[in-house]
Amino acid sequence: MQAWYHCENVYPFVPQEVLDRAESVRASLPNKYCDPKISADLFEECLDEHLLCDGLGVNVVSIEHHSGINSLYGASPMILGILARQTKKVRILSLGTLITVRPDPVRVAEEYATADVISRGRLEIGFVKSGDSEMVSGNANPIGYVDRFWEAIDLIQKTLTSHDGPFSWEGKHYTHRHVNIWPPVYQRPHPPMWAATGDPETSAELGRRGMINALVLRGPEASKRAFDAYRDARREAGLPAPGTDRFAYAALAYVGDTDEEGVRVGSKLLWFLNTSLKQSPQMSKLLPGRSPPEVTAQNYRSQPKPGAARRPADSLIGITAEQAIARGILCAGNPDTVYKQIMDIYDKVGGFAHFIFIGRSGFLDHQEAEKGIRLMAKEVLPRLPAAMQTPAAQPARAAE
Amino acid sequence: MMSGKAESEWLNVRGIEVETLRRGAGRKILVLHGFQTIDREARFLDLLARHGEVIAPSNPGFGSSPRPKDFDTVYDLVHLHLDLIDALPADKVTLIGFSFGGWIAAEVAAACSHRLDKLVLVSPLGIKISDRETPDILDVFNRSPEEVRRRSWHDPDRFAPDFDAMADEALVVYARNREALCLYAWHPYMYNPQLSRWLPRINVPVLLLWGEGDGIVTPDYGRAYSGLIPGSRFELIERAGHYPEIEQPEAFVERVYRFLEE
Numbered sequence: 001m002q003a004w005y006h007c008e009n010v011y012p013f014v015p016q017e018v019l020d021r022a023e024s025v026r027a028s029l030p031n032k033y034c035d036p037k038i039s040a041d042l043f044e045e046c047l048d049e050h051l052l053c054d055g056l057g058v059n060v061v062s063i064e065h066h067s068g069i070n071s072l073y074g075a076s077p078m079i080l081g082i083l084a085r086q087t088k089k090v091r092i093l094s095l096g097t098l099i100t101v102r103p104d105p106v107r108v109a110e111e112y113a114t115a116d117v118i119s120r121g122r123l124e125i126g127f128v129k130s131g132d133s134e135m136v137s138g139n140a141n142p143i144g145y146v147d148r149f150w151e152a153i154d155l156i157q158k159t160l161t162s163h164d165g166p167f168s169w170e171g172k173h174y175t176h177r178h179v180n181i182w183p184p185v186y187q188r189p190h191p192p193m194w195a196a197t198g199d200p201e202t203s204a205e206l207g208r209r210g211m212i213n214a215l216v217l218r219g220p221e222a223s224k225r226a227f228d229a230y231r232d233a234r235r236e237a238g239l240p241a242p243g244t245d246r247f248a249y250a251a252l253a254y255v256g257d258t259d260e261e262g263v264r265v266g267s268k269l270l271w272f273l274n275t276s277l278k279q280s281p282q283m284s285k286l287l288p289g290r291s292p293p294e295v296t297a298q299n300y301r302s303q304p305k306p307g308a309a310r311r312p313a314d315s316l317i318g319i320t321a322e323q324a325i326a327r328g329i330l331c332a333g334n335p336d337t338v339y340k341q342i343m344d345i346y347d348k349v350g351g352f353a354h355f356i357f358i359g360r361s362g363f364l365d366h367q368e369a370e371k372g373i374r375l376m377a378k379e380v381l382p383r384l385p386a387a388m389q390t391p392a393a394q395p396a397r398a399a400e
Numbered sequence: 401m402m403s404g405k406a407e408s409e410w411l412n413v414r415g416i417e418v419e420t421l422r423r424g425a426g427r428k429i430l431v432l433h434g435f436q437t438i439d440r441e442a443r444f445l446d447l448l449a450r451h452g453e454v455i456a457p458s459n460p461g462f463g464s465s466p467r468p469k470d471f472d473t474v475y476d477l478v479h480l481h482l483d484l485i486d487a488l489p490a491d492k493v494t495l496i497g498f499s500f501g502g503w504i505a506a507e508v509a510a511a512c513s514h515r516l517d518k519l520v521l522v523s524p525l526g527i528k529i530s531d532r533e534t535p536d537i538l539d540v541f542n543r544s545p546e547e548v549r550r551r552s553w554h555d556p557d558r559f560a561p562d563f564d565a566m567a568d569e570a571l572v573v574y575a576r577n578r579e580a581l582c583l584y585a586w587h588p589y590m591y592n593p594q595l596s597r598w599l600p601r602i603n604v605p606v607l608l609l610w611g612e613g614d615g616i617v618t619p620d621y622g623r624a625y626s627g628l629i630p631g632s633r634f635e636l637i638e639r640a641g642h643y644p645e646i647e648q649p650e651a652f653v654e655r656v657y658r659f660l661e662e
Binding site: 023136139141142143144172280281282283286287288289293294296297298300301302303305 | 470472541542543544545548563564566568571572573574575576578579581582583586587
């Protein structure tokens with residue numbers, strides 16, 4: 001199994017009374033509450049954690065979120081560029097550039113190709129649909145974002161695999177008349193592609209495309225539903241059954257020397273759920289576009305009737321460590337315990353070859369994060385099962 | 401083709417099915433809704449129907465009107481209504497547009513004044529007046545629901561929708577209308593940068609009506625709007641916000657009637 005270290009580079013140092021008063025900790029919280037000197041320290045620490053991972057054989061994830069305490073990584077390709085140069089061995093996953101809020105996928109493809117070249121073929125490209133406050137801070141129309149998501153992926157894939165001079169793209173959402181990026185990608189035909197998503201329809205399409213499906217903080221049940229949709233779609237399309245190499249599971253995770261330490265320190269990760277998810281209703285449940293009106297209408301009521309659409313994140317706010325562990329959102333304890341927790345999830349979802357662990361968040365500090373990474377790499381990762389390859393999967397290879 | 405008590409029916413405009421409220425008889429009064437479709441129980445509808453045949457379509461994506469594939473811009477809406485006007489059995493049509501529908505009405509009028517006899521714009525959107533760092537129109541998507549409610553109405557407690565009291569079906573229509581509005585008007589937000597240039601093409605009598613307490617888009621915006629349409633008249637309606645036709649239906653229809661009779 002591959003382990004992937006995931007850190008959102010959060011900014012937890014805004015006074016609690018400010019957060020309590022704010023309608024949203026994303027998009028509209030003034031950036032005067034973000035000290036650039038503290039931010040510089042955070043970047044240094046988080047990037048150092050990625051370098052530690054490089055030495056330990058733990059792959060690294062570069063994410064992107066905008067305008068809030070939940071992440072200072074506003075531009076995944078920029079962080080990719082640093083990781084591509086500073087790490088030497090491990091693979092680097094962008095999960096991912098918020099493609100639905102970017103006006104030009106060709107530009108994103110160009111940035112990805114550059115990072116792939118700098119890293120000499122260690123890049124993996126993940127896509128996320130984004131939504132909620134990021135539509136607002138990204139100035140992107142929340143209606144039709146799923147269509148934009150797929151067209152952007154198509155255009156990026158075409159851009160990365162075209163090597164014979166300019167091609168033209170006149171799609172529904174994107175037009176670009178002269179596409180011919182330099183440098184081309186290092187890996188051929190292109191770096192492995194992923195998407196983080198939880199809805200079965202999207203997973204089914206990922207299955208047909210053979211992309212890696214990552215489920216982030218969704219727990220085993222929702223993950224299994226998504227993975228099953230992936231498998232079913234491939235079977236219905238007459239494609240080979242996927243190996244575990246097509247599936248990724250992401251959870252908050254912390255390994256301590258003891259269960260007590262693992263849970264005590266790991267509980268700090270819950271800040272991400274309990275503090276950084278606060279969004280104003282107009283930027284979340286009342287923002288059109290995420291679900292059909294038939295589903296979202298109830299959100300206007302002060303007491304929505306049963307069956308109203310809830311964002312997956314809503315059910316995570318206020319969660320305790322015990323609940324989070326029971327729901328497969330948090331893995332925490334000593335190495336044995338964490339190994340068992342991961343394998344329990346593994347069995348419930350039908351296997352995965354990629355375990356993404358969110359190992360730093362909130363007030364969990366740099367030293368604690370590095371200890372957790374070391375224990376995960378040395379005491380847990382070696383015991384996790386090997387990946388099962390998908391028969392038709394095309395292994396990436398270096399450009400000749 | 402219509403009865404005096406007509407309720408909603410369906411118009412087929414070049415293959416597009418459009419849910420349409422029809423009421424009254426006489427001069428054709430085409431009414432374009434704003435953020436929300438027009439409530440069939442709205443008092444102003446009956447009052448207006450005393451002066452002509454009110455034809456109030458729900459734009460594609462709004463109300464119960466389906467939205468055809470790739471029908472997703474104001475350009476589509478404008479051409480739909482140009483087509484609809486062409487299909488009406490009358491030489492001239494009176495056009496009334498509210499808010500977002502006022503934008504569409506202004507676009508339609510700039511394109512085909514010759515098919516209109518009069519134009520009434522009620523708190524219309526659609527143009528950019530202030531400098532680049534001053535939004536003219538309250539962002540009804542990004543601002544808090546409380547602020548939008550407060551700035552929409554002169555008397556929000558009396559007139560703002562009570563979501564807890566609404567039937568499920570009405571609530572779905574409300575959400576559907578929000579979704580369609582978001583699709584058409586997200587960017588640039590509620591205006592066409594080119595429209596101001598072409599407003600002088602409108603060469604029929606134009607009345608702009610504005611609720612004096614409109615906090616979605618202020619009366620000053622309306623005065624500037626009026627200044628771009630030669631010969632147009634700007635009037636305020638007291639004790640009304642962004643929806644004078646709902647908060648002051650009698651005063652609203654009285655103003656419209658007087659204008660139509662001139």
